[in-house]
Amino acid sequence: MLKRTRSLLYLCISAVLTPSFTAYANSNDLPDIGTTASGTLTIAQERQYGDAYMRMLRSSKPIIDDPVVNEYIDSLGHRLVANASNVKTPFTFFMIRDRNINAFAFFGGYVAMHSGLFLHAKSESELASVLAHEISHITQRHLARSMEEQARRSPATLAALAGSLLLAIAAPEAGIAAITATTAGNAQSQINYTRANEREADRFGIETLEKAGFEARAMPQFFTRLADEYRYASTPPPMLLTHPLPEDRITDSRARAQQYPVRHLAPSMPYQLTRARVIARYAGIDSTAALDWFDRTEKKSSPSIKDAFDYGRALVYLDSQKLDQAKSLLDALLKKDPDNNFYLDAMSDLYIAQQHPEKAQTMLEAALKVNPRNPVLTINYANSLIEAKDNQKAVRVLQRYTHDNPNDLNGWHLLSQANAHLGNNAEDLAARAEILALKADWNKAIQYYTQASKIADLGSLEQARYDARIDQLMAQRDRFMALQ
Known part of the structure; x- marks a missing residue:
């Protein structure tokens, strides 16, 4: 029974988590496949599954925990969400370090993109078109509706389907093999249902793209270039392997996009800097x-984005310890745009590399007066305090930061580091426990908090806090295990 349940989940998940971005010109051709999926899972249950899977991803995938990158993709994603229909859940956007072209969405408003998208998307509108499609998968609850459809076609209960979800979703590539293991009729039915989801996601995605102020034609432009680039490739990217882009699909997306007026948008500097x-x-x-990439690409690009290429060169020089060359470029960039977080972040790293963390501290204190509690500035500021050996102040800054941003591993890593420098072993263990919990390593997280409780003074507020957190983690662990 379990084997059959997994196959059913592989079928519905492989279709939803890997995008095909099909678009159709006539919205009247879309079938009525519902909107609520109320017979499957509640929104609260979807968020619970999403949180569990996100913890699994943190422990198994190379997620990019870069505060500057995260600030950009979060801003871009929420600009689209603000213009989407049927939004019923908070959204979280993140990036995985992977050169393959791909993006996927899952329960709870989570949207992942591969870093490879930035190698191929030539404008912010093109990247936004991918995110808009994935946002639509979530707002239209396609995964829950696919589960509901599979439950109608099989003896498996919804509870059994949901119970195997995490196992299946952790390896969506197995969905292709699962299709071949099922009957031809059932497979074809699932493919047809998936195409209906894709049509709907594309329709809502292009609409969201337009409402958010992007160029709707960016979607067919991006897919046309991908199809041409990989037409004769022996190993196309995963997206094209699972959902090919034949000419009629690209034509349909072009026809839908042409219903909207052309937008002549200036290049987005935040996109180019990212x-x-x-x-x-x-x-x-x-x-x-x-x-070499910066030199070649700059020659083919608008002079208006020259600063983005200088910024990229500055990072390369910084990372290869050519600090004088990096400083020359960053000085010029900051003079033009002194409040730019990309530049402030890089200059902070440069000052620390030059063993002048106090300069970074002064610069960031001034920036925080303009933009208080900004995550990029705050995390850099805390790092500069640690480098300047002002660990006590760093702890105070990071305690507030981790309270405001409890899912950011950077904050917990720095808090652990600052407490270790101060000899606060219990607080060091507590911060490390939070990192483990974010990666679904519940038992070790509980073990670390237990050790912290033993170190703390008997009957102290710290011990009471640790013991309360142990109870919370045990309850979270039990809920997590119940999902499997």
Whole structure:
């Protein structure tokens, strides 16, 4: 029974978590496949599954915990969410370090994108078109509706389907194999249902793209270029393997996008700066190759985005310890745009590399007066305090930061580090326990808090806090295990 249940889940999940971005020109052609999925899971249950899977991803995937990158993709994603229909859950956007072109969405408003998208999306509108499609999968509750459809076609109960979800969702590539293991009729029915989901996601995605002020034609432009680039490739990217882009699908998306007026948008500097950061640090190429990419790409680009290429070069020089060259570029960039978080973050790293953390501290204190409690500035400020050996102040800053941003591993890592420097072993253990809990390592997290409780003074507020957190983690662990 379990084996059959897993196969059913693989079928519905492989379709929803891997995008095909099909678009159809006539919305009247769309079938009525419902909107609420109320017979499957509640929104609260979906959020519970999403949180559990996110913890699994943190422990198994190379998630990019870069505060500057995260600030950009979060801003872009929520700009789209603000213009989407049927939003019923908070959204979380994150990036996985992977050169393959892909993005996927899952329960609880989580949207993942691969860093490889920045290697191929030439504008912010193109990247936004991918996110808009994934946001629509969530707002239309396609995964829950696919589960409901499978439950109608099989003896498996909804509870059995949901109970195997985490196991199946952790390996969505197995969905392709699962299709071949089922009957032809059932497989074809599932494929047809999936195509209906894709049509709906594309329709809502293009509409969201337009409402958010992006160029709707970016979607067919992006897919046309991908199809042309990989037409004769022996190993196409996963997205094209699971959902090919034949000409009629691209034509349909172009027809739908042409219903909207053309937008002549200036290049987005935040997008270009993020792209430069990904090339410099997350593309898996050495410094020489990265500098060559900046030189070649700049020659084909608008002069208006020259600063983005200089920023990328500055990061390459910084990471390869060519500090004078990095400083020359960053000084010029900050003079033009002194409040830019990309530049402030890099200059902070430069000052620390030059063993002048007090300069970073002064610079960031001034920036925080303009933009108080900003995550990028705050995490850099805490790091500069630790480097300046002002660990007591760093702890105070990080306690507030982790309260405001409890899912950011950076904050907990720095809090652990600052407490270790101060000899606060119990607080060090508590911070490390939070990191483990975010990665679903419940037992070790509970073990660390138990050790912290033993170290704390008997009957103290600290011991009471640790014991209360142990109870919370045990309850979270039990809920997590029940999902499996």
